[in-house]
Amino acid sequence: MQQYHIPILYVLILLLGGTVVYINLIKEAPIQEVVFVNDSSGEQTTITIPEFTRVKLFDLPEGINFAGEPVPFDQDDIIERFEREIYVNAYWNSNTIMIMKRAAKFMPIIEPILAKHGIPEDFKYVALVESGLMNVVSPAGARGFWQFMDNTAKELKLEVSTEVDERYHLEKATEAACQYLKKAYARFGNWTSVAASYNMGITGLTKRKNEQQVPKYYDLLLNEETSRYIFRILAFKELFENPKTYGYELEKEQLYTMPKLKVIKVDSNINDLAAWSLKNNSNYKELKLYNPWLRSNKLTIKKGTSYEIKLPA
Known part of the structure; x- marks a missing residue:
C-alpha cells in the first residue's frame, strides 16, 4: 500500500471526476490500495483504485x-x-x-x-x-x-x-x-x-x-x-x-414516445395563438412543441387554404 498526504486526494478527485466510466467498456483490471493521511488529524482513509482500465475494441461486422x-x-x-x-x-x-x-x-x-x-x-x-x-x-x-x-x-x-x-x-x-x-x-x-x-x-x-x-x-x-x-x-x-x-x-x-395528438383544421386567421391554444384546452408551449413550423405568435391564412394544428388529445 502507498501513503499520500491529503492534498493529493484533490488531484485524484479532479482526474477521476473528469473520466467518463461506461460500465460495458471497462474490463477487470488489477487494483491497488492507496492510504490518504489527513495532515491535521492523522486520520487515515484507504481506497482502492484500478491500476489501469482497458477500452473495449469491438468485433465489427464482416459486411454491411x-x-x-x-x-x-x-x-x-x-x-x-x-x-x-x-x-x-x-x-x-x-x-x-x-x-x-x-x-x-x-x-x-x-x-x-x-x-x-x-x-x-x-x-x-x-x-x-x-x-x-x-x-x-x-x-x-x-x-x-x-x-x-x-x-x-x-x-x-x-x-x-x-x-x-x-x-x-x-x-x-x-x-x-x-x-x-x-x-x-x-x-x-x-x-x-x-x-x-x-x-x-x-x-x-x-x-x-x-x-x-x-x-x-x-x-x-x-x-x-x-x-x-x-x-x-x-x-x-x-x-x-x-x-x-x-x-x-x-x-x-x-425511450421517448409521441403522446396521442388531436388534429384541428383551421381555415381562418388566428390573431393570438396563445389565446387560441387556451381555448382548445392546451397552452402556447404545447402548441409550439407539437407544431414547430408555426414561427410567429399569429397565423395568417390565405383564402381557400387551411392548416392542420396538432395538440395533445
Whole structure:
C-alpha cells in the first residue's frame, strides 16, 4: 500500500471526476490500495483504485450494406473510415443515447413516409445524421430534421415565411426529402450516391464523378465532410441494428414516445395563438412543441387554404 498526504486526494478527485466510466467498456483490471493521511488529524482513509482500465475494441461486422448496396470492406481505407465513425459514435455515449431515445419518438413518423414513396428505410439515418432528430439550424442556415436551405425548401413546395416554416414540419419535410431523393436516384441510379448527394448536392457529386471518371461513391476522393457522410450513416445503422454489441441496452420504457395528438383544421386567421391554444384546452408551449413550423405568435391564412394544428388529445 502507498501513503499520500491529503492534498493529493484533490488531484485524484479532479482526474477521476473528469473520466467518463461506461460500465460495458471497462474490463477487470488489477487494483491497488492507496492510504490518504489527513495532515491535521492523522486520520487515515484507504481506497482502492484500478491500476489501469482497458477500452473495449469491438468485433465489427464482416459486411454491411446501405439500402441493399454492399459496402466494399475489401478495401482497407473503407474499413478504416467505417471504424472511425463507429468508435466516435459508440463512445460518444451521451449523444448516442439521446439519439436512440429520440428515434423511438420520431422514426415511426418518418419510416412510413419513406415506404410510401419507395425510398429504402436506411434513409431514415440521413435525417438522423443531418440533425440528430432535432429542429436545429446549421451555420449556413439549413433548418429542421432534414436540413433544407431556404431556396431548396421552396423548390420542393415547402412554405417558408415569417409565420410558417414547413422545414420544421416533420411530415411535410419528409415528403419533400422523398421528392429530392427520387430525383437524385433518377440521376445516379444507386442509393449510395443519392445519400452522398444529399450532403454535397446532385450537381456537386456529378462534377466530382466526371472529374475523377469513376461512378461509385467509394472510389471518389471527396471533401472531408462528404467523405465521412456515408460512413456516419452506416455507423448509426450498425449501432441501431446491433445496440448490445456496442454496450447500449435501452429498455422500452426508457425511450421517448409521441403522446396521442388531436388534429384541428383551421381555415381562418388566428390573431393570438396563445389565446387560441387556451381555448382548445392546451397552452402556447404545447402548441409550439407539437407544431414547430408555426414561427410567429399569429397565423395568417390565405383564402381557400387551411392548416392542420396538432395538440395533445
